[in-house]
Amino acid sequence: MAGTDRTQALILGGPAVVLARPQLGENIGSAARAMLNFGLSDLRLVQPRQGWPNERAVAASSGAEEVISRARVFDSTPEALADLQHVYAATARPRDMEKMVLSAEEGAQRLHEHIARGDTAGVLFGPERTGLHNDELAMADAVIAIPANPGFASLNLAHSVLLIGYEWFLGAKHDETARGPVRRRGRRSGKAPNKEVLEMFAHLERELDAARFFWPNEKAKRMARNIRNMYLRAGLTEQDVRTMRGIIKALVEGNPRARRDYKD
Amino acid sequence: MAGTDRTQALILGGPAVVLARPQLGENIGSAARAMLNFGLSDLRLVQPRQGWPNERAVAASSGAEEVISRARVFDSTPEALADLQHVYAATARPRDMEKMVLSAEEGAQRLHEHIARGDTAGVLFGPERTGLHNDELAMADAVIAIPANPGFASLNLAHSVLLIGYEWFLGAKHDETARGPVRRRGRRSGKAPNKEVLEMFAHLERELDAARFFWPNEKAKRMARNIRNMYLRAGLTEQDVRTMRGIIKALVEGNPRARRDYKD
Numbered sequence: 001m002a003g004t005d006r007t008q009a010l011i012l013g014g015p016a017v018v019l020a021r022p023q024l025g026e027n028i029g030s031a032a033r034a035m036l037n038f039g040l041s042d043l044r045l046v047q048p049r050q051g052w053p054n055e056r057a058v059a060a061s062s063g064a065e066e067v068i069s070r071a072r073v074f075d076s077t078p079e080a081l082a083d084l085q086h087v088y089a090a091t092a093r094p095r096d097m098e099k100m101v102l103s104a105e106e107g108a109q110r111l112h113e114h115i116a117r118g119d120t121a122g123v124l125f126g127p128e129r130t131g132l133h134n135d136e137l138a139m140a141d142a143v144i145a146i147p148a149n150p151g152f153a154s155l156n157l158a159h160s161v162l163l164i165g166y167e168w169f170l171g172a173k174h175d176e177t178a179r180g181p182v183r184r185r186g187r188r189s190g191k192a193p194n195k196e197v198l199e200m201f202a203h204l205e206r207e208l209d210a211a212r213f214f215w216p217n218e219k220a221k222r223m224a225r226n227i228r229n230m231y232l233r234a235g236l237t238e239q240d241v242r243t244m245r246g247i248i249k250a251l252v253e254g255n256p257r258a259r260r261d262y263k264d
Numbered sequence: 265m266a267g268t269d270r271t272q273a274l275i276l277g278g279p280a281v282v283l284a285r286p287q288l289g290e291n292i293g294s295a296a297r298a299m300l301n302f303g304l305s306d307l308r309l310v311q312p313r314q315g316w317p318n319e320r321a322v323a324a325s326s327g328a329e330e331v332i333s334r335a336r337v338f339d340s341t342p343e344a345l346a347d348l349q350h351v352y353a354a355t356a357r358p359r360d361m362e363k364m365v366l367s368a369e370e371g372a373q374r375l376h377e378h379i380a381r382g383d384t385a386g387v388l389f390g391p392e393r394t395g396l397h398n399d400e401l402a403m404a405d406a407v408i409a410i411p412a413n414p415g416f417a418s419l420n421l422a423h424s425v426l427l428i429g430y431e432w433f434l435g436a437k438h439d440e441t442a443r444g445p446v447r448r449r450g451r452r453s454g455k456a457p458n459k460e461v462l463e464m465f466a467h468l469e470r471e472l473d474a475a476r477f478f479w480p481n482e483k484a485k486r487m488a489r490n491i492r493n494m495y496l497r498a499g500l501t502e503q504d505v506r507t508m509r510g511i512i513k514a515l516v517e518g519n520p521r522a523r524r525d526y527k528d
Contacts (some may be wrong), residue, residue: 152300152327
């Protein structure tokens with residue numbers, strides 16, 4: 001079939017779709033179909049509740065084999081995001097958190113910019129009923145919020161994936177990258193993969209905790225999230241992360257009162 | 265809840281969503297949810313295969329009561345479209361037919377223009393597997409084609425409804441009509457309701473048939489469709505339809521060879 005080559009070209013270079021703790025196989029399959037409709041293929045599942053592989057997902061995917069058979073399962077959201085340099089959280093409900101909020105169209109434009117540069121990127125979706133945890137939201141560089149009826153704003157999971165895919169595909173029409181192998185149109189951003197950023201946060205938070213920075217205790221998680229969000233807004237490069245770790249180390253080791261009762 | 269008033273305002277004045285012969289209740293419910301997510305409420309079902317009301321539709325609608333409870337069932341597509349002045353057919357596959365093809369965004373813009381003027385409008389969707397008949401496509405003023413992966417272009421029915429709703433909603437942000445009762449910003453177009461146009465076509469085709477115009481027989485349906493499409497592209501007003509019927513009558517009665525062996 002003549003379309004096959006083009007399909008394969010279209011599914012190169014798109015963002016990963018990461019579904020955190022999806023509840024229903026049908027929704028995973030329907031999301032897979034929506035992804036392939038718009039040329040996306042990198043599906044990542046964090047703890048799918050009904051297990052994987054899943055027959056209902058296959059049935060609902062209507063033949064989106066390329067996506068279903070390549071889907072990868074992860075034990076945690078950080079593991080699923082580890083290699084991604086740019087992470088967007090899709091949610092209709094930006095919470096009380098200092099995060100840049102983008103429309104689906106703006107989000108798709110940024111994804112194209114990242115991928116055109118040769119960077120890795122993904123969009124993170126929460127479970128059907130509960131949405132993403134605040135801790136997961138805090139792993140993202142920015143939020144993609146799909147505008148909807150304020151009186152009935154909750155979108156089906158696969159529908160959210162569909163709309164992001166649709167905007168990605170529309171953006172691809174104006175972008176060479178979707179029509180063939182990724183072209184690197186400029187220098188890579190050098191943005192740090194999510195894993196390195198999270199490890200740096202863990203380092204910083206251990207040191208701050210040791211220094212009894214997080215006080216009172218009930219505000220500790222929120223304080224940590226706010227710090228993470230501040231750094232994420234900066235879009236840290238690998239060099240930035242190395243620098244930050246050096247700063248943390250220097251401050252701690254230069255401080256004679258630092259508690260040394262834990263392992264790095 | 266503060267959002268309720270705004271929801272009610274948002275669902276005023278949107279286009280009708282007409283599902284021709286939908287096969288699965290789940291898809292109807294999912295479409296209803298997608299409609300209400302984007303402020304649409306006028307759902308019309310032509311011969312739903314699993315009957316109506318339908319429990320699976322209710323379950324899949326996730327509480328989109330306003331849409332499900334007001335849905336209307338029709339015996340035929342012409343009946344479902346009868347009062348609509350502007351009809352768009354949503355299909356990924358524009359066939360060999362002289363029809364204007366619009367993107368979802370362009371289609372949504374036109375829907376806003378129609379409704380801002382006080383006209384009635386709707387979008388017609390075909391059944392899951394087979395899509396719209398050519399005869400149904402020929403009832404539409406234009407086609408809305410959602411661009412998709414050429415190697416995997418078939419969208420789920422509810423997903424198609426979602427994307428049209430999404431573009432409608434985005435368009436509404438730039439349009440006063442979605443925020444309150446429809447405002448008539450200009451004169452109504454006077455465009456004829458679908459029913460009057462179809463009756464005029466039936467009149468014309470009876471006369472042409474009587475005059476043995478449709479020859480050879482196997483091309484008759486296609487010839488008729490091409491004629492319909494030509495007139496539909498013109499966007500007939502009620503006055504145009506009256507004029508056309510006068511023309512047909514005059515030509516027939518002025519023609520001494522016209523066969524008079526049928527009833528008007």
